[in-house]
Amino acid sequence: MRGKAWKFRDDVNTDEIIPARYLNTSDPKELARHCMEDIDPQFMEKMSPGDIIVAGKNFGCGSSREHAPVAIKAAGVSCVIAESFARIFYRNAVNIGLPIMEAKEGASKIREGDIIRVEPEEGKIINETTGEEYQVAPFPPFMQAIIAQGGLINYVRARVGESR
Amino acid sequence: MGMTIAEKILAAHAGKARVVPGELITAKVDLVLGNDITAPVAIKEFERLGVETVFDRDRIALVPDHFVPNKDIKAAEQARLMREFARKHQITHYFEVGQMGIEHCLLPEQGLVAPGELIIGADSHTCTYGALGAFATGVGSTDMAAAMATGELWFKVPASMKFIFHGEPKPWVGGKDLILHIIGDIGVDGATYMAMEFAGEGIAALSMDGRFTMCNMAIEAGGKAGIIAPDAKTIAYVKERVDREYEIYESDKDAAYALVKEYDLATIEPLVAFPHKPENTRPISQVGHVPIDQAVIGSCTNGRMEDLRIAAKILEGRKVDPRVRLIVIPGTQAIYLEAMEEGLIKTFIEAGGVVSTPTCGPCLGGYMGILAAGERCVSTTNRNFVGRMGHPQSEVYLANPAVAAASAIAGRLASPEEILG
Numbered sequence: 001m002r003g004k005a006w007k008f009r010d011d012v013n014t015d016e017i018i019p020a021r022y023l024n025t026s027d028p029k030e031l032a033r034h035c036m037e038d039i040d041p042q043f044m045e046k047m048s049p050g051d052i053i054v055a056g057k058n059f060g061c062g063s064s065r066e067h068a069p070v071a072i073k074a075a076g077v078s079c080v081i082a083e084s085f086a087r088i089f090y091r092n093a094v095n096i097g098l099p100i101m102e103a104k105e106g107a108s109k110i111r112e113g114d115i116i117r118v119e120p121e122e123g124k125i126i127n128e129t130t131g132e133e134y135q136v137a138p139f140p141p142f143m144q145a146i147i148a149q150g151g152l153i154n155y156v157r158a159r160v161g162e163s164r
Numbered sequence: 165m166g167m168t169i170a171e172k173i174l175a176a177h178a179g180k181a182r183v184v185p186g187e188l189i190t191a192k193v194d195l196v197l198g199n200d201i202t203a204p205v206a207i208k209e210f211e212r213l214g215v216e217t218v219f220d221r222d223r224i225a226l227v228p229d230h231f232v233p234n235k236d237i238k239a240a241e242q243a244r245l246m247r248e249f250a251r252k253h254q255i256t257h258y259f260e261v262g263q264m265g266i267e268h269c270l271l272p273e274q275g276l277v278a279p280g281e282l283i284i285g286a287d288s289h290t291c292t293y294g295a296l297g298a299f300a301t302g303v304g305s306t307d308m309a310a311a312m313a314t315g316e317l318w319f320k321v322p323a324s325m326k327f328i329f330h331g332e333p334k335p336w337v338g339g340k341d342l343i344l345h346i347i348g349d350i351g352v353d354g355a356t357y358m359a360m361e362f363a364g365e366g367i368a369a370l371s372m373d374g375r376f377t378m379c380n381m382a383i384e385a386g387g388k389a390g391i392i393a394p395d396a397k398t399i400a401y402v403k404e405r406v407d408r409e410y411e412i413y414e415s416d417k418d419a420a421y422a423l424v425k426e427y428d429l430a431t432i433e434p435l436v437a438f439p440h441k442p443e444n445t446r447p448i449s450q451v452g453h454v455p456i457d458q459a460v461i462g463s464c465t466n467g468r469m470e471d472l473r474i475a476a477k478i479l480e481g482r483k484v485d486p487r488v489r490l491i492v493i494p495g496t497q498a499i500y501l502e503a504m505e506e507g508l509i510k511t512f513i514e515a516g517g518v519v520s521t522p523t524c525g526p527c528l529g530g531y532m533g534i535l536a537a538g539e540r541c542v543s544t545t546n547r548n549f550v551g552r553m554g555h556p557q558s559e560v561y562l563a564n565p566a567v568a569a570a571s572a573i574a575g576r577l578a579s580p581e582e583i584l585g
Contacts, residue, residue, distance in 0.1 A: 010353075011352055011441060013549045015547070015549045015550070015551060015552050016549065016550055020201075020552075021529055021530070023230075023231075023528075023530075024231060024238035025242075026204055026205045026208070026242070038556045039550065057353055058386060061352060061386060062288065062383075062547060063287075063288050063528070063547075064202065064286060064287055064288040064290075064302040064303060065304075066202070066205055066306060067205070086386055087357050087386065087388055088288060088302055088303060088304060091304060092304035092305075092306065092307075095306035096304075142188045142318065151306070152306050152310050153209050153212050153306060153309065153310070156310045156313060156314060157212075157214060159314070
């Protein structure tokens with residue numbers, strides 16, 4: 001994963017990521033068109049596929065809508081790096097296969113426009129613009145299993161298969 | 165070391181004698197909830213799973229309440245997808261328009277939640293049911309799909325925080341003010357990943373409706389659950405509605421807490437959360453001059469009988485300011501009917517308000533009270549985020565039903581005492 005960093009503040013909520021007025025559909029392409037609309041109306045025009053969202057504390061707070069990580073993933077964002085994530089968003093991102101990284105130091109030091117490379121297996125975030133490198137904790141093994149299966153649905157599918 | 169009520173419920177559902185915070189468990193769930201926004205996504209994921217049937221058609225609740233009665237064609241398609249799934253799988257607890265209410269008002273009223281149970285819902289305000297001494301938490305649609313198929317889900321056992329309220333509440337202070345006080349104190353991420361336990365004589369004094377309001381907004385501090393140990397009031401509430409066996413749990417005296425906070429109710433007055441975070445609280449005496457365009461009384465936070473009675477007490481014999489649109493939304497059909505029989509609906513209409521069928525509508529900027537740019541709304545709902553109720557340049561002020569009613573009459577943020585004299 002490699003792309004330009006787009007910075008956001010603390011407490012970005014899921015209403016800002018995908019406003020409820022667009023929740024009368026669950027089509028990822030349509031949701032992506034309005035990704036981050038109420039916090040940065042130009043976001044979708046500015047960003048390029050592969051870019052990375054870098055945010056402060058408590059990213060994804062508020063509503064449980066899975067439409068939020070779906071919109072970000074469908075928009076082409078390759079990874080979200082934040083100082084911390086709200087609980088339901090974190091879970092939803094894992095479940096749908098949107099790469100996320102909790103990186104307190106990295107998230108605060110990265111500046112908008114920096115080119116960021118993420119090596120998830122090694123838990124490494126590299127700021128190519130400044131040369132800085134940040135180490136992050138890898139996912140617990142339980143979650144790695146879900147990610148390795150490509151999300152929760154495949155994981156459950158495999159488990160249901162085993163028990164039959 | 166003892167266990168908290170949250171840990172005991174999770175341990176029991178994981179088939180373990182004890183669990184500790186941070187532990188990852190797989191637990192059996194008693195009820196899986198979805199609504200017309202989240203269930204359609206879950207249903208599509210469920211169908212990808214390749215399973216023929218749901219784990220238990222009696223343990224799934226499907227409630228169209230967000231954009232229903234259908235607000236537009238796309239919403240109608242989503243509602244239909246959910247309805248057809250409910251029919252195909254013969255889901256016992258599907259609530260069609262006419263039976264439906266706002267999910268978190270409806271499920272306790274219907275006896276679908278009991279103390280000691282483990283409930284997941286694809287809606288962040290699922291934490292409401294902690295008021296009954298259950299462990300209830302919001303999840304996403306994929307989690308809902310997995311739970312509909314297997315009846316179980318993985319959980320990380322949360323650490324617990326305890327919030328103790330001492331003393332008697334001041335006039336017009338309710339559950340809404342207590343939870344806003346906590347959020348104002350610890351912030352919107354102050355309880356992230358935590359179970360929030362509410363205790364003390366101040367909580368014991370709250371009605372069940374007030375307790376639902378408190379637990380409802382645990383998520384607004386980032387909490388995984390809000391929870392109140394059952395007492396005589398809880399048991400009386402459940403007795404009228406639940407006929408199955410259930411377990412009463414309470415926290416051990418030597419249970420461990422990540423944080424214990426104690427508050428004196430003598431210092432807490434009705435609060436208003438200013439835009440754009442629920443943590444931006446100010447006492448009603450210090451709000452200054454804030455004119456409003458709309459007042460909303462309702463939602464899963466404050467759409468219950470006690471809320472409507474309080475609002476009616478202030479609106480009785482008075483008129484809403486001509487510049488203000490007052491929208492009252494009873495949480496369920498039963499609440500609507502009871503409010504009608506008590507004459508509350510007449511009071512609202514005579515005061516110049518409108519009364520809507522149960523819906524989440526305006527709370528999330530869906531329909532039934534969307535704000536234009538620059539408009540301000542005082543609302544008994546739970547979130548005042550940017551654009552939450554409509555235009556990104558509109559503003560939402562969160563308050564209890566008494567403050568919302570008083571403000572509707574005054575045409576600006578106002579305390580009940582200003583109106584009642």
